[in-house]
Amino acid sequence: MESAVDMESLTAWMTDRGLGSGPLTGVATLAGGTQNILLRFTRDGRDYVFRRPPLHPRPNSNETMRREARVLRALAGTPVPHPGLITNCDDESVLGVAFYLMEPVEGFNPVGQLPEPHASSAEMRHAMGLALVDGIAALGALDHEALGLADFGKPANFLARQVDRWRSQLGGYREFEGWTGPDALPSVAAVGAWLERHRPERFTPGIMHGDYHLANVMYRPDGAELAAIIDWELATIGDPLLDLGWVLATWPDGKSESTVSVKPWDGFPSAEELVARYASKSDRDLSAIDWYHVLACYKLGILLEGTYARACAGKAPRDTGDKLHGRAVHLFERAEALIR
Template sequence: MIAALDIARLGRWLDGIGVPGDGAAPVVERLTGGSQNELYTVSRAGERAVLRMPPRGADAARVSGLHRELRLLGALKGTDVPHAELIAGDAAGEVLGMPFYLMREIDGWSPAATWPTPFDRDPQRRRELAFALVDGIARLARVDWRARGLDGFGRPEQFHDRQVDRWLAFLSPYRFRELPGLDAAADWLRRHWPAGYEPGIMHGDYQFANVMYHHGTPARLAAIIDWEMTTVGDPLLDLAWALLGWDGEQPRQDGFYIDVSGMPGRSELLAHYEQVSGRSTADIDYYLVLANWKLAVVLEKSYAALVRGEAVDPKVEMFGPLVLQLLATAADLARSLPGGS
């Protein structure tokens, strides 16, 4: 609730960090759209920013996630990665009772279930959306994370060695049904780690829903958003995550959750990623198996909660068949690759 925020203390904090309007009370309005944290617009002296903080009573994991976002956005400041620029943050939670950070407001739009005009009917314009999406994650992949002070931000050593066991352990407490393809894909992943692995910053959930575009055409990425899953790991997993709506070379009309028909073929997007990031995509099939498999495991937790009567969002019901589809895709792709069976 907005009433729970101490507007006077927030105003004094804004004074202390040099936000225009010294001494004036900020106007604070609640925003919708944050799935893990609360969002507010903060306006003063004609300047608008966005405040992000965990809800009251948030557990330690969610608070830790916000600390990670705060650190990551600080590290990205001054880079060419599209993001909401960090103004300042209160990691200790001394000002509002919970940690928070303040970032520049982005004037843009984020994809939902359908594309806005003209992207809904112009195939050429839709191609631009995909290239812009891949461009953003390619720019993130080339950031020198050590030079940006992100040592200790993740555990990049043996990243791929841990993936299967980590996510199977994540699944174990709530597994309640047979999941065909889970073990076959897991076995293949254990035996086919990528030959070359260069650690880099990962978003962790990179997809159309987690970016914003500038208004108008041509399509240009305004910001990558929702950094809850960020870490230092393998950026190529982000690329595979972004390509889940493609069936081999071709984009699917049903995509993953939005229509991607008319977008570039996968090979065109891989070439663009390589050109911008400087990274090879030769092992992309491994990452596609891992992306389908891992997302299935993550979504199964929400679906299991629905089956147990613990989830209230009716959209979660679609996760039931989607999990099976993702696992089938992972297993089928693994079987079609060298070493598959």
């Protein structure tokens, strides 16, 4: 992926901004949960992480980079663990895309096999689950207007827009030849109708991460605390309780393979413990938390079904599509159980 970045132009741009002198050394590609390109390197004794859109950017990729940089800048000095923004470049003429530089995070992502000492301590894993919720409780408590993010999203009618938005997305998959249609997802219409009938009347707007789960955080190597919340590309101003709903929708329930796999799993808190922990850290009204859990199942199930629809048309690997369709079906079964 280093070849996707004009290192000479990046070096010159950094020099112009007083970010060290001499060559960029130790350049290494970092794995990420998205197609965005991440490089770590050293210059003049300082370590940097570089982030840019994918090699084949989507139409909104550059704007997404600008938004990520903006929210990271706003989070500076807050209790929310995040990668520190060093600087960003909105000028696409420098490298052909918008990009930014951030401080490296010393930590690990928990997906897959946990390292030591976490793998050997059920007590530490329990604390890791609680720390996950602490991260969004802290995020949701921030005053987004005071942080300069008043225009970062459209919170008016945010909840009222959700079902139509995702119902429309599901309908759009009909363009993929071979897809079996919305009826392949159990109770999709009934779940959508229930969400419309039981929608909370009001909420307090705040910063949402937008894709919050174990795959999008890093933990400290020596403890259970979060080192950073990462991948802010879907951040907006909306209802922060949807972040908690997203955690619940991706949390294992013992009935199928989880959307996010962490091993060993024993010791992690139950969903009920996560909700109780959030309640202890936030003054938000959690009386309708099942609604947010159902909405997250609805939204995530529809997103996963998109890969299946593309796979039916030969535009994605069939085995991946089948696997994600199975998860989507399970999410709707979970939603159905919740509304019963």
